[in-house]
Amino acid sequence: xNRAISKVFIITAVLFIALIVNLTWIMAVRAEWFRDRPxxxxxxxxxxxxxxxxIIGFDGSVIVGTERRSxxxxxxxxxGTVAPxxxxxxxxxYGRSGIEAQLNDDLTGQSTDLGVQSWVDRLLxxxxxxxxxxxxxxxxxxxxxxxxxxxxxxxxxVLSPKTGALIASASAPTYDPANLEDRWARLSVDASAPLLNxxxxxxxxxxxxxxxxxxxAGLDTGKVTPDTEFVDTGTYVVFxxxxxxxxxxxxxxxxxxxxxxxxxxxxxxxxxxxxxRKRLIAxxxxxxFYQTPPLPLPEGEVLPxxxxxxxxxxxxxxxxxxxxxAWAAVGQERLLATPLQMALVVGGVANxxxxxxxxxxxxxxxxxxxVVGATEPEQWLVAMKPQTASELNTMMQRVxxxxxxxxxxxxGIQVAGKTGTAEKGDGSDLAWxxxxxxxxxxxxxxxxxxxxxxxxxxxxxxxxxxxxxxxALAQPALP
Amino acid sequence: MSRRNLELVFLVLAGAxxxxxxxxxxxxxxxxxxxxxxxxxxxxxxxxxxxxxxxRVLLPQADPFVLPITALLAAIGLTEIFRxxxxxxxxxxxxxxxxxxxxxxxxxxxxxxxxxxRYRYIIGAVGLVLLVATIVLGTTINxxxxxxxxxxxxxxxxxxxxxxxxxxxxxxxxxKKVLLSVPTRHVLGVPLPAAKYFGPLLIMWVMSLAMxxxxxxxxxxxxxxxxxxxxxxxxxxxxxxxxAGVGLFAAAAAIAVSIVPHVQDRFSVWLDPWPHAATTGYQxxxxxxxxxxxxxxxxxxxxxxxxxxxxxxxxxxxQTDFIFAAISNEMGLLGAAGVILLYLLFVWRGFRIAVxxxxxxxxxxxxxxxxxxxxxxxxxxxxxxxxxxxxxxxxPFVSYGGSSITANLMLVALLLMVSNRTxxxxxxxxxxxxxxxxxx
Numbered sequence: 001x002n003r004a005i006s007k008v009f010i011i012t013a014v015l016f017i018a019l020i021v022n023l024t025w026i027m028a029v030r031a032e033w034f035r036d037r038p039x040x041x042x043x044x045x046x047x048x049x050x051x052x053x054x055i056i057g058f059d060g061s062v063i064v065g066t067e068r069r070s071x072x073x074x075x076x077x078x079x080g081t082v083a084p085x086x087x088x089x090x091x092x093x094y095g096r097s098g099i100e101a102q103l104n105d106d107l108t109g110q111s112t113d114l115g116v117q118s119w120v121d122r123l124l125x126x127x128x129x130x131x132x133x134x135x136x137x138x139x140x141x142x143x144x145x146x147x148x149x150x151x152x153x154x155x156x157x158v159l160s161p162k163t164g165a166l167i168a169s170a171s172a173p174t175y176d177p178a179n180l181e182d183r184w185a186r187l188s189v190d191a192s193a194p195l196l197n198x199x200x201x202x203x204x205x206x207x208x209x210x211x212x213x214x215x216x217a218g219l220d221t222g223k224v225t226p227d228t229e230f231v232d233t234g235t236y237v238v239f240x241x242x243x244x245x246x247x248x249x250x251x252x253x254x255x256x257x258x259x260x261x262x263x264x265x266x267x268x269x270x271x272x273x274x275x276x277r278k279r280l281i282a283x284x285x286x287x288x289f290y291q292t293p294p295l296p297l298p299e300g301e302v303l304p305x306x307x308x309x310x311x312x313x314x315x316x317x318x319x320x321x322x323x324x325x326a327w328a329a330v331g332q333e334r335l336l337a338t339p340l341q342m343a344l345v346v347g348g349v350a351n352x353x354x355x356x357x358x359x360x361x362x363x364x365x366x367x368x369x370x371v372v373g374a375t376e377p378e379q380w381l382v383a384m385k386p387q388t389a390s391e392l393n394t395m396m397q398r399v400x401x402x403x404x405x406x407x408x409x410x411x412g413i414q415v416a417g418k419t420g421t422a423e424k425g426d427g428s429d430l431a432w433x434x435x436x437x438x439x440x441x442x443x444x445x446x447x448x449x450x451x452x453x454x455x456x457x458x459x460x461x462x463x464x465x466x467x468x469x470x471x472a473l474a475q476p477a478l479p
Numbered sequence: 480m481s482r483r484n485l486e487l488v489f490l491v492l493a494g495a496x497x498x499x500x501x502x503x504x505x506x507x508x509x510x511x512x513x514x515x516x517x518x519x520x521x522x523x524x525x526x527x528x529x530x531x532x533x534x535r536v537l538l539p540q541a542d543p544f545v546l547p548i549t550a551l552l553a554a555i556g557l558t559e560i561f562r563x564x565x566x567x568x569x570x571x572x573x574x575x576x577x578x579x580x581x582x583x584x585x586x587x588x589x590x591x592x593x594x595x596x597r598y599r600y601i602i603g604a605v606g607l608v609l610l611v612a613t614i615v616l617g618t619t620i621n622x623x624x625x626x627x628x629x630x631x632x633x634x635x636x637x638x639x640x641x642x643x644x645x646x647x648x649x650x651x652x653x654x655k656k657v658l659l660s661v662p663t664r665h666v667l668g669v670p671l672p673a674a675k676y677f678g679p680l681l682i683m684w685v686m687s688l689a690m691x692x693x694x695x696x697x698x699x700x701x702x703x704x705x706x707x708x709x710x711x712x713x714x715x716x717x718x719x720x721x722x723a724g725v726g727l728f729a730a731a732a733a734i735a736v737s738i739v740p741h742v743q744d745r746f747s748v749w750l751d752p753w754p755h756a757a758t759t760g761y762q763x764x765x766x767x768x769x770x771x772x773x774x775x776x777x778x779x780x781x782x783x784x785x786x787x788x789x790x791x792x793x794x795x796x797x798q799t800d801f802i803f804a805a806i807s808n809e810m811g812l813l814g815a816a817g818v819i820l821l822y823l824l825f826v827w828r829g830f831r832i833a834v835x836x837x838x839x840x841x842x843x844x845x846x847x848x849x850x851x852x853x854x855x856x857x858x859x860x861x862x863x864x865x866x867x868x869x870x871x872x873x874x875p876f877v878s879y880g881g882s883s884i885t886a887n888l889m890l891v892a893l894l895l896m897v898s899n900r901t902x903x904x905x906x907x908x909x910x911x912x913x914x915x916x917x918x919x
Contacts, residue, residue, distance in 0.1 A: 001713060001714070001716065001839060001842055001843075002834050002842075003716065004712055004713045004714075004715075004716040005713050005830060005833050005834055005842065005846045006830070006834065007712075008709050008712065008713055008830070008846065008850060009826070009827065009830040009849075012823075012826055012830075012849075012850065012853040012854070012857070013823060013826075013827075015853070015857045015861075016819055016820075016822065016823045016826075016853070016856075016857065018861075018866060019819050019857065019860050019861060019864065019866065020816045020819050020820075022861075022864050022865075022866045023770070023807070023812060023815055023816060023819070023864060024812060024816070026767060026770055026771050026864060027770060027771055027773055027774060027775065027807065027811070027812040027815070028774070028775055028812055030771065031771045031772070031774055033771075034767060034768055034771035034772075035768075035771060035772065037768070039753065039756040039764055039768075040764075040768045042768050042769070042772055042784060042793065045784065045787060045793070046784055092787065094757075
């Protein structure tokens with residue numbers, strides 16, 4: 001009996017040693033790994049003892065502040081809902097997102113730029129103080145952008161074409177960040193996705209708004225000029241299929257400028273095949289399609305645009321037959337683009353073909369009031385020659401002055417733009433308007449996209465874009 | 480040094496260590512050390528000194544290490560409970576007092592554990608009734624039906640049933656071990672003893688299965704089955720019982736995993752907790768994060784991050800099933816491994832008592848109690864560290880819970896009785912042997 005008892009003891013001893021080995025694995029070997037898991041909210045809770053830096057608008061007003069309750073700092077939102085999907089949340093229970101996550105080290109004063117805590121501070125248990133971050137978002141423009149979206153689903157993006165600064169970024173439906181934790185259960189499962197940051201995460205069929213890209217590629221490669229003549233019969237038959245116009249319209253003889261003005265699909269389908277697959281895709285890549293726009297946000301919060309298949313973004317070299325190319329040239333087929341990407345497209349046209357790196361961080365101000373970091377505007381891509389940009393600018397002015405985008409015209413401000421209507425065949429159309437203004441010296445590039453619009457981009461999105469442009473150009477200063 | 484003086488020295492050491500830990504928590508909490516904090520510490524030490532005096536008088540030759548280890552573990556538990564929620568520590572202190580009372584009562588009433596063998600069927604029946612009562616009358620907490628509400632208390636009868644079943648099995652198996660070791664026939668080449676002796680295995684299996692299905696508790700079922708298999712093996716030294724027991728339990732577990740949603744959740748969370756981080760896996764992951772955060776040296780008593788701003792613990796059930804996560808966080812790897820070694824030391828003393836015991840019943844009783852204690856500790860620590868699927872059972876002496884601490888103090892009383900008898904027979908004084916004979 002004693003031998004069996006000893007054996008059982010040995011087994012229990014082995015089990016206990018297994019416990020210690022496993023514990024060593026967790027507490028010594030993998031401790032760091034566990035600490036860095038996104039599901040681990042312990043560090044967030046501990047950081048709540050640090051006074052988190054404010055998030056300030058371009059006009060100097062506080063968008064996100066802090067409030068102290070029973071020893072912990074909580075976020076408060078003095079201006080209410082301002083770009084919550086972009087700025088993100090800071091929650092013990094649900095973690096962080098958006099700018100709150102991206103700039104966490106600065107906001108909590110743990111960034112090396114802010115100077116490491118001295119050993120005296122550590123010994124005395126003094127907590128680091130967070131730095132404030134000033135954004136390029138202009139609250140007044142942001143609020144206009146949010147109000148034009150009110151009651152609808154969609155997005156508005158306002159960029160500075162000359163610097164790449166993000167002036168406004170609105171996503172609807174939206175939520176009130178002040179009571180996110182209470183509403184989380186509903187918000188996170190809501191089919192209309194209020195937590196989604198549509199400007200950077202919403203993938204939409206670009207429709208005719210994409211014709212700006214096709215036109216830029218056509219003009220830049222010399223395949224067409226603004227005056228090249230085409231004849232529209234209502235259908236363009238190609239590779240056993242056909243391309244038709246919106247609403248079944250027939251335009252007869254037209255030049256390329258007219259084709260953009262009235263958004264003639266058949267002409268753009270022909271231009272697409274004139275260019276061929278490779279030049280069309282190369283043109284898209286020139287605008288930044290097929291790569292993630294370098295707006296610094298956490299992984300997965302900015303999506304790339306391009307042709308999408310069942311498993312996500314297709315390779316630029318993926319096969320397309322001429323019918324695919326024709327439909328892609330009019331912005332349909334498998335194309336999907338984010339509103340941010342489309343803003344970068346029109347921004348590129350506005351800025352003489354040069355696309356600036358998009359950014360939202362104006363500067364970082366340490367707790368002691370020193371500016372410890374700032375973003376210098378930087379060129380990202382060259383999408384076309386200055387000559388091409390200038391021709392396209394003129395063509396896009398015609399769209400607003402005489403074409404599908406007349407609803408975006410403004411008194412005393414020349415707007416250049418392009419409409420887009422992606423039909424889904426069930427009446428739930430997608431309405432686009434992409435624009436910049438003033439046309440001769442562009443200050444803003446604006447993109448409006450409305451889901452389930454029930455009507456065209458010219459009717460639904462263009463007037464909203466005009467309102468946003470008016471609000472932006474009325475500001476005393478823009479980034 | 481005599482056994483009792485050794486015990487006293489270790490008790491005083493344990494008392495000193497635990498008073499320091501307690502004062503550290505108190506200071507961290509109230510930013511001062513006052514006389515109240517010291518009084519609480521002294522009351523705790525007082526309870527164990529009283530038990531020591533009782534043991535000195537009634538069980539003079541009992542093992543000197545078991546009681547100090549118990550005291551140290553109870554002190555660590557009380558300190559952490561106080562750390563997490565001070566009001567619960569007071570309740571737990573009262574339960575410790577009740578447990579000490581039951582310890583005294585057990586020693587006074589039983590005096591000699593050999594008497595228990597005579598009542599083994601009654602004791603076994605009591606154990607069974609306790610379990611059946613839980614199934615019938617129990618309320619469900621955290622998905623498992625382990626509790627009976629009576630007289631304003633929540634009682635966890637399975638903690639006491641565990642003791643009763645060990646006493647019964649030790650007696651029964653010691654009686655039948657020869658019959659169980661002799662195969663009467665072969666099935667598929669496997670030698671089997673007569674069905675009527677094999678029957679208890681099946682009864683235990685059915686009971687474990689019933690616990691799994693009706694109480695939805697994997698941990699207790701595993702514990703009971705393991706105790707049974709270990710005792711069968713120790714009684715007969717035949718590996719076939721282990722194989723059969725493990726096989727039957729695996730079958731029962733497979734059934735439970737497929738039909739009991741609560742057990743299923745626990746199992747899938749164990750395999751991969753990450754997709755369930757916000758739901759069923761929240762508790763386990765928070766436990767792992769809390770443990771990992773302790774690092775090698777730990778945050779220090781009262782200094783770890785265990786409570787949210789609203790004073791809710793970071794891990795749900797931190798003061799009960801997950802208390803080991805709190806200990807790991809504040810005591811670090813060194814402290815947590817130390818606590819595990821403390822449990823191992825206790826278990827070793829238990830098995831040592833069994834090995835030296837002069838008769839089969841005593842051996843099986845001590846070894847069975849030690850096994851039960853060891854496995855309960857392993858199941859819950861392994862659970863909160865994701866070594867095995869998580870099941871809600873208490874960490875002996877440390878977790879908050881009246882049933883657990885009182886039942887485990889009775890377990891200590893039984894172990895000390897076996898030890899005392901053994902040591903007297905193997906070399907006590909004439910007087911002690913004569914007293915023993917009078918009792919028997």
